[in-house]
Amino acid sequence: MAKQNILIIGAGGVAQVSAHKLAQWAPEFGELHIANRTKAKADAIISSLREKGHEMPFTSHALDAMNPDNVEALLKKIDAKIVINVGTAFINMHVLEGCIRAGAAYIDTAIHEEPDKVCETPPWYANYEWKRREDVAKAGITAILGAGFDPGVVNAYARFAEDEYFDRIDSIDIVDINAGSHGKWFATNFDPEINFREFTGTVYSWQGGEWKENRMFEVGREWDLPVVGKRTAYLSGHDEVHSLSARYKDSDVRFWMGFGDHYINVFTVLQNLGLLSEHPVKTAEGQEVVPLKVVKAVLPDPASLAPAYEGNTCIGDLVKGSLNGKEGEVFVYNVADHKHAYTEVGSQGISYTAGVPPVAAAILIARGDWDVKKMANVEELPARPFLELLGEMGLPTRVIDAKGDHAI
Incomplete structure (x- = not known):
């Protein structure tokens, strides 16, 4: 089976950790890509990878992820089948929409937020993400929510x-x-x-x-x-x-x-x-x-x-x-x-604990263990394979x- 191309969206401290871990575990995937609104920040992460001796380069892209049309177009252009969304929580639903349209698995590390709302009433997931469960299942993709450390x-x-x-x-x-x-x-x-x-x-x-x-x-x-x-x-x-x-x-x-x-x-x-x-x-x-x-x-x-x-x-x-x-x-x-x-x-330890788990989730999707073809929070998936893999990746x-x- 051909290995799947993967895209990281975001270029902050957590994205840097995820990129380094993907580079360490590159044989699990096909092409590696990273996209950010400011392309120069994605390029800086790629430079940090080369400084660590990673020869296989990521390909960087400029992306306004607040527009699902842009997300869909990029995913189709690079044929990415797995997305690790570690950008701001404001883009979550837009990236998810792009993944649904393009048929790509979706992973994020935090709940969606709207810029003009603070501390919405519970249950937060039911306010946004869980409303798309049926669409995710219909598209035949896997969407894993909150796969950082906490949540995750x-x-x-x-x-x-x-x-x-x-x-x-x-x-x-x-x-x-x-x-x-x-x-x-x-x-x-x-x-x-x-x-x-x-x-x-x-x-x-x-x-x-x-x-x-x-x-x-x-x-x-x-x-x-x-x-x-x-x-x-x-x-x-x-x-x-x-x-x-x-x-x-x-x-x-x-x-x-x-x-x-x-x-x-x-x-x-x-x-x-x-x-x-x-x-x-x-x-x-x-x-x-x-x-x-x-x-x-x-x-x-x-x-x-x-x-x-x-x-x-x-x-x-x-x-x-x-x-x-x-x-x-x-x-x-x-x-x-x-x-x-x-x-x-x-990166510092907070970014490390948040950035390693979504890569572990991506590996489990690529291997088929977590490729459940539906929307799921982490507690709905088998825990031991995830925790054992995290131990191998530096989070025992x-x-x-x-x-x-x-x-x-």
């Missing part, structure tokens, strides 16, 4: 616990701790616009069979985790809560993210001043600006953080449940090192259970 790998952790530990799951607590330091006075680890939008609205969690609402930073607790130790994390809204709540309707599903006092203070000031608003305002000179975009423009590019980043991340699922009536719990997790990520692919999974702390 943490969804697979929940499925892994379901498959191998419990016949009833009572709760899933996803914990995301970045214990690294980048040396900047203030910066976000990925697109500031997307980062802030996650935390300016209502925090939704799934508890007691219904949506619970809280304010950001209202509910916090201390977690004692491998490698990173004791860290405070706050109940936060996040993509995976919305899809996991559909599969685990009788379980509590919560997402906890670690924040330091400095981040909280700066965030609070920006929010209280109205600088995190997505709605345009007029300056005294009559210029119309979007405050959130101005903040994004003055903050460091997340990709620029990589050289100085030190420390580790720890992201995992604490799953509680029972098997044959016997209660228990398991913590399924990964620890990633910022310096190791920079040495290997020139560990488990703390009754036997202790061990690799899967």
